[in-house]
Amino acid sequence: MAIATTNPATGEIVREFDSLTEDQVDEALDRAVSGFASYRTTSFEQRATWLRATADLLEAEADGVAAMMTEEMGKTLASAKAETLKCAKGFRYYADHGAAMLADEQADAEAVGASRAYMRYQPLGVVLAIMPWNFPLWQAVRFAAPALMAGNVGILKHASNVPQSALYLEDVLHRAGFPESCFQTLLIGSGMIESILRDPRVAAATLTGSEPAGRSVAAIAGDEVKHTVLELGGSDPFIVMPSADIAAAAKTAVTARVQNNGQSCIAAKRFIIHADVYDQFVDHFTEGFRGLVIGDPTDDATDVGPLATEQGRTDLEELVDDAVGKGAKVLIGGSRVERPGWFYQPTILADITDDMEIYSAEAFGPVAALYRVEDIDEAIAIANDTTFGLGGNAWTTDEAEQDQFIDRIESGQVFINGMTTSYPELGFGGIKRSGNGRELTSHGIHEFCNIKTVWIA
Ligand code: NDP
Secondary structure, eight states: OOOEEEETTTTEEEEEOOOOOHHHHHHHHHHHHHHHHHHTTSOHHHHHHHHHHHHHHHHHTHHHHHHHHHHHHOOOHHHHHHHHHHHHHHHHHHHHHHHHHTSOEEOOTGGGTOSEEEEEEEEOSEEEEEOOSSSTTHHHHHHHHHHHHTTOEEEEEOOTTOHHHHHHHHHHHHHTTOOGGGEEEOOOOGGGHHHHHHSTTOOEEEEESOHHHHHHHHHHHHHTTOEEEEEOOOOEEEEEOTTSOHHHHHHHHHHHHHGGGGOOTTSEEEEEEEHHHHHHHHHHHHHHHHTOOBSOTTSTTOSBOOOSOHHHHHHHHHHHHHHHHTTOEEEEOOSBOSSSSOOBOOEEEESOOTTSHHHHSOOOSSEEEEEEESSHHHHHHHHHSSSOOSEEEEEOSOHHHHHHHHHHSOSSEEEESSOOOOOTTSOBOOSGGGEESOBSHHHHHHHTEEEEEEEEO
């Protein structure tokens, strides 16, 4: 894949970039290793100061950063600005809380026959981050903020269609004061990942993206016995039970499905509705979709812009066509929008059966799959009948039902009467083929730490 900014709203190539050579990558790794030797000795206070300075710059530059992301991958300007401000919040969160999360953790010294015993959190070293285009800054910041606070140094291989966002993140961190060796963007294709990952100078890796990419990186890292965090796809259920506020559930369901033009790992993708409220929900849901404004993502009135890549639209089209060919009913949408760029109509499909690809695949675009169920057991059975396990949403005011959903949905996160969202204050990650490890909170910062046990007689 060429490393280039191509505007998804027009299909025009805006800017192309050369890939780094192998020698340039080698130099970058040398820089990272020597940088780590001094960076790891900096104080928490110093790192927090640089994190806060990064947040300040992001806030000051939010309009320009948003325009850049919109041009690179087609999200609406409003959501791109919100993403930029969320990144600032993420940096501040680790600036404020990182030192406490990384403080020595005292153990019961007497129980282990010591005068003192504790766990110390030390950085691992050079961490490779392989990131996707759908949240060009936030995905990378979820890694960078905790990793830098912990004293690691990062090398970023971003998706080939968001090179300007990748270069911006490197630049803003340097302008905020971080030494240049602390965080480097490598403009390279994924073909160079294996040799970097196998390089002894690289200690660990994190990847957010598709299952095939995750599997490949995990296999190489496993072979090298290196730690990875994987945040892969999802096909989150959105379950609605009779006690729920149906209008509110349907309104949130629309946002949960079409946010980021439908391209979010934690977007709700399968809408599992109790038969007693199915018709009512579908009316509200379809109405909500009908009201969506599709168009130029730089226009304030636009709700849904283009898909980020032509391939992404083709994949989505194939999923819908396959389902319709096997008997799914199109309640709204169902085809591409005939205009330049990679637009696809927000679409709702009913009568989904398990022989359709959309039953098991991740629909990475504004396409909702509807299921009608008779009771909570059937709802949970369908929710869990997937290889994914990232997020889950359930709407009910019945506390016993809420407990059942919390307990029985197989996922890394469950949101009741709301939609799955990432917050620095909450852990983020999945189970099953949605990946492993956790981002954000103290769990995220500890992922790239050597948790060293210390025992003193
Ligand atoms: P990919 O997984 O292909 O890309 C994500 C990142 O991984 C990019 O930096 C990419 O680089 C890199 N990459 C790709 N293949 C490999 C590999 N074999 N080894 C190492 N790195 C690799 O996602 P796509 O953009 O192709 O999207 C495909 C599907 O992935 C989507 O339809 C969706 O289902 C899922 N996805 C999930 C995301 C999430 O948030 N969990 C985000 C994006 C996609 P390069 O761009 O150079 O190929």
